[in-house]
Amino acid sequence: MKYFLASAFLAALSLHPCPPALALSVHGFLEGVAGARLTDNPAQPKDATLGEGRLQVELSQEGPADSRLFFKADLIGDGVEERGDADLRELYLDLSPVQILDIRVGRQILTWGTGDLIFINDLFPKDFVSFFVGRSLEYLKVGSDAVKFSLYPGPFSLDLVAVPHFTPSEIPKGERLSFFNPFANRIAAPGESLSMRKPAATPENTELALRLYRTFGSYEGALYGFRGFFKEPAGMDPADGTLFYPKLSVYGASMRGPFLQGVASFESGYYDSREDRPGTNPLIENASLRYLLGYERELWTDFSVRAQYYLEQMLEYGVYKVSLPPGSPEKKEYRHLLFLRLTQLLRYQTVELSLIGFYSPSDEDGMVNPQISCKITDWLSVASGANVFFGKRDFTQFGQLDKDDNLYLRLRANY
Amino acid sequence: MAKKRAVWLMTGFSLFLLVSGLSLRASAGTPGGAEEIMRRSYLVQFYSGKDMRSKVTMRLLSKEGGERVRVLIMARRNVKTGGDQKYFIVFLQPADVRDMTFLVWKYPQRDSDRWLYIPAIKLVKRIAADDKRSSFVGSDFSYEDVSGRTPEEDNHTLLREEKYEGKEVFVVKSVPKDEKSDDFGYKVSWIDKGNFVLWKEEYYDKRGSLSRVFTADEVKSIQGFPTTVKRTMKNVQTGHWTEATFGEVKYNLGFADSLFSERSLRNPPGELAR
Numbered sequence: 001m002k003y004f005l006a007s008a009f010l011a012a013l014s015l016h017p018c019p020p021a022l023a024l025s026v027h028g029f030l031e032g033v034a035g036a037r038l039t040d041n042p043a044q045p046k047d048a049t050l051g052e053g054r055l056q057v058e059l060s061q062e063g064p065a066d067s068r069l070f071f072k073a074d075l076i077g078d079g080v081e082e083r084g085d086a087d088l089r090e091l092y093l094d095l096s097p098v099q100i101l102d103i104r105v106g107r108q109i110l111t112w113g114t115g116d117l118i119f120i121n122d123l124f125p126k127d128f129v130s131f132f133v134g135r136s137l138e139y140l141k142v143g144s145d146a147v148k149f150s151l152y153p154g155p156f157s158l159d160l161v162a163v164p165h166f167t168p169s170e171i172p173k174g175e176r177l178s179f180f181n182p183f184a185n186r187i188a189a190p191g192e193s194l195s196m197r198k199p200a201a202t203p204e205n206t207e208l209a210l211r212l213y214r215t216f217g218s219y220e221g222a223l224y225g226f227r228g229f230f231k232e233p234a235g236m237d238p239a240d241g242t243l244f245y246p247k248l249s250v251y252g253a254s255m256r257g258p259f260l261q262g263v264a265s266f267e268s269g270y271y272d273s274r275e276d277r278p279g280t281n282p283l284i285e286n287a288s289l290r291y292l293l294g295y296e297r298e299l300w301t302d303f304s305v306r307a308q309y310y311l312e313q314m315l316e317y318g319v320y321k322v323s324l325p326p327g328s329p330e331k332k333e334y335r336h337l338l339f340l341r342l343t344q345l346l347r348y349q350t351v352e353l354s355l356i357g358f359y360s361p362s363d364e365d366g367m368v369n370p371q372i373s374c375k376i377t378d379w380l381s382v383a384s385g386a387n388v389f390f391g392k393r394d395f396t397q398f399g400q401l402d403k404d405d406n407l408y409l410r411l412r413a414n415y
Numbered sequence: 416m417a418k419k420r421a422v423w424l425m426t427g428f429s430l431f432l433l434v435s436g437l438s439l440r441a442s443a444g445t446p447g448g449a450e451e452i453m454r455r456s457y458l459v460q461f462y463s464g465k466d467m468r469s470k471v472t473m474r475l476l477s478k479e480g481g482e483r484v485r486v487l488i489m490a491r492r493n494v495k496t497g498g499d500q501k502y503f504i505v506f507l508q509p510a511d512v513r514d515m516t517f518l519v520w521k522y523p524q525r526d527s528d529r530w531l532y533i534p535a536i537k538l539v540k541r542i543a544a545d546d547k548r549s550s551f552v553g554s555d556f557s558y559e560d561v562s563g564r565t566p567e568e569d570n571h572t573l574l575r576e577e578k579y580e581g582k583e584v585f586v587v588k589s590v591p592k593d594e595k596s597d598d599f600g601y602k603v604s605w606i607d608k609g610n611f612v613l614w615k616e617e618y619y620d621k622r623g624s625l626s627r628v629f630t631a632d633e634v635k636s637i638q639g640f641p642t643t644v645k646r647t648m649k650n651v652q653t654g655h656w657t658e659a660t661f662g663e664v665k666y667n668l669g670f671a672d673s674l675f676s677e678r679s680l681r682n683p684p685g686e687l688a689r
Binding site for chain 2 (some may be wrong): 029066094102106109110111112114138140141150152157213215218220256258261262263265296298301302304345348349350375377378379381392408414415
C-alpha cells in the first residue's frame with residue numbers, strides 16, 4: 001500500500017509538464033510521557049501506566065493540481081510494555097481530479113459528528129486507552145485504511161468512505177488498564193487476556209460510511225449511514241472463548257447551530273445489530289437507539305463550558321431479559337451519561353486549565369479528568385493531569401477501571 | 416381642489432428631495448457627523464476591495480522580554496460591503512497550531528458563526544463565541560479588532576480636529592450604546608481626514624483609565640486601497656504588546672463564496688492558503 005501510494009505519487013509528479021515549486025514540509029515533535037497509579041490495583045502488578053518517549057515525524061509533500069502526499073509516524077520507546085515500536089499514524093494521498101471531487105486514499109484519521117468524546121455516527125476506530133492513561137488528545141483517534149470520496153455538487157456535500165480492512169477501537173486489555181472478563185464474570189486477573197476475532201478482510205466485509213451534509217444559514221444538518229461492524233467486541237463466542245465484532249448498520253442524523261449565545265447540537269442514531277435483530281442472543285449486543293444533546297457557551301472571556309447528555313435505549317429489552325442466562329450481569333434498558341467540560345485559558349492563552357467529567361446515573365459510574373497544560377515557549381509545552389474513575393459494578397464502562405486512577409505528565413518539544 | 420392639493424404635495428415632496436439630497440452631498444463631501452466619520456473609517460479598515468488575502472505575522476511581546484510569534488494566512492470576502500463577511504485563516508506557526516484552520520461567518524447584527532478545525536484528529540469544532548472582546552490567538556488584539564466593530568454599536572462624538580504626526584485628523588470619542596455588553600468604557604480614535612485611515616485608538620476601561628492603545632505604524636496604498644501593513648496594540652496596564660505585520664496583501668482575488676466552507680477547513684485550497 002505504502003509503495004503503491006509513493007510510486008503513484010511520484011508518477012503523478014513526473015507526468016506534470018512544468019512543476020511549480022512544490023513544497024515539502026517536515027515537522028513533528030519529541031515527547032516524554034510518564035504516568036503512575038494513584039492506588040494499588042491487585043489486577044495490575046505495575047505501578048506505571050505510562051512511560052514512553054515518542055518521536056513523531058510528519059512529512060507533507062505538495063504535488064501538482066492540489067494533490068498532496070502526507071505521512072505521519074511515531075517511533076516509540078515504551079517502558080511499560082518494555083518494547084520499541086513504530087506506529088504509522090497516517091499515510092495518504094490527496095487528489096482532486098475534478099472541481100467537485102476530493103479523494104483521499106490510504107491510512108487516514110476520520111472524524112465526523114457533533115459529540116465531544118461521545119460518538120454516535122462516527123464509527124471510525126478510537127483509542128480510549130490512550131485517553132484514559134493521559135496521552136494527548138490526538139491519540140484518541142486511530143487511522144483507518146480507507147478510501148474517502150468527498151463530493152461537492154453544490155447545495156449539499158457528500159462524504160463516502162470505504163474501509164476494506166477492518167480496524168477495531170482500542171479497549172482496555174489488561175496491559176495498562178483493568179478490564180471485565182465476561183466469560184469469567186469478574187475483573188481479569190494479571191496476565192489474563194481475551195482473544196478477539198476480527199472480521200475477515202473480504203470484499204463483502206468492506207465497511208461503508210456515508211455523510212450527507214449542508215448548512216441552513218447558521219445551522220448545520222447532516223445525515224449519516226454506516227454498514228460494517230461494531231468497533232468494540234460486542235459479541236461473545238463461548239465455543240472458543242473469543243470476543244468478536246458483530247455486524248452493525250447505523251442510520252443517523254445531526255443538527256448544530258447557535259442557541260442562547262452558545263452552540264447547541266443534537267445527534268441521534270439507530271444501531272441495527274444485524275446478527276441479533278430479534279434480541280434473542282444474549283451474547284451479541286442488541287439493537288439500540290442513541291441520542292446526544294450538547295451545549296457549549298463561553299461564560300466569560302476565555303472560560304467555556306460544554307455540557308452533554310447521552311441516552312442509549314436498548315431495543316428488544318424484554319427479549320434480552322428473558323434470554324439472559326442466570327448470573328450474567330444485567331444491563332439496563334436505558335443508559336444515561338452526563339458529560340461536562342470546563343476550560344479556562346490564562347496568561348495570553350498559554351496556560352489551560354480544564355476539567356472533564358463523565359457520570360452515568362444509570363450505571364452509577366463515571367470519571368473525572370482535571371488537567372493543566374502550559375506552553376512554556378512556542379516550541380515547548382508541558383501538561384499534567386489525573387484520571388479518576390469510579391463505579392459500583394465491575395462490568396460497567398468506568399466501573400471496570402475503578403482501581404486504575406492515574407496521574408500523568410507530558411513534556412513535548414515541537415520542531 | 417384635489418388638483419391644488421396634488422400641486423402642494425408635489426412641491427413639498429420636491430423640496431424634501433432637494434433638502435435631503437443637499438444634506439447627503441454635504442455629508443459625502445466633508446463628513447460633518449462623527450457617525451459618518453466612523454462609518455467610513457470602518458469601511459476603509461475592514462471592507463476594502465471585494466476580498467483580500469494577507470500573510471499576517473504577530474509578535475506577542477511581554478514586559479519581561481518574552482516573545483511569541485504567530486504566523487497565519489488570512490483571507491476575507493465581503494458578502495455585502497459594510498455588512499456580512501466571511502473569513503478564513505490557516506495557521507502556519509507556532510508548531511502546536513500549525514495547519515489548524517479557522518472559519519468565521521461574520522454578521523454585524525448578531526454573533527458570528529465560527530468553526531475551528533483540529534488537524535491531528537480531523538475534527539471540525541464549532542466555537543461558541545459570545546465574547547467578541549476575547550483575545551485573538553493570545554494576542555493583545557481581540558476578535559473584534561481583527562474583524563471590526565460595527566460603528567452602530569457606539570454613540571460617537573467629534574471631540575476636535577487636530578494634527579497627528581503631520582496628518583490632519585478627526586478625533587472621535589465612542590461610547591458603547593449597551594453599557595453592559597463590553598469591557599471598555601469608551602474609546603478615542605484619530606482618523607485621517609483624507610483617506611479615513613485609523614492612525615491611533617485609545618481604549619479606556621469602565622473606570623476611565625487607559626487600558627489599550629492601537630497605533631498604525633505603516634500604511635501603504637495597495638491596489639489603490641490604503642492598507643495598514645504594520646500595527647501595534649499595547650496593553651498599557653500589563654505592559655504586554657503585539658505587533659502585527661500584514662505581508663503579501665492582495666485585494667480582489669475573486670474568491671468564490673463556496674471557498675469559505677467546511678471543505679476548505681478540512682482541506683485548505685491553494686488560493687486561500689498559499
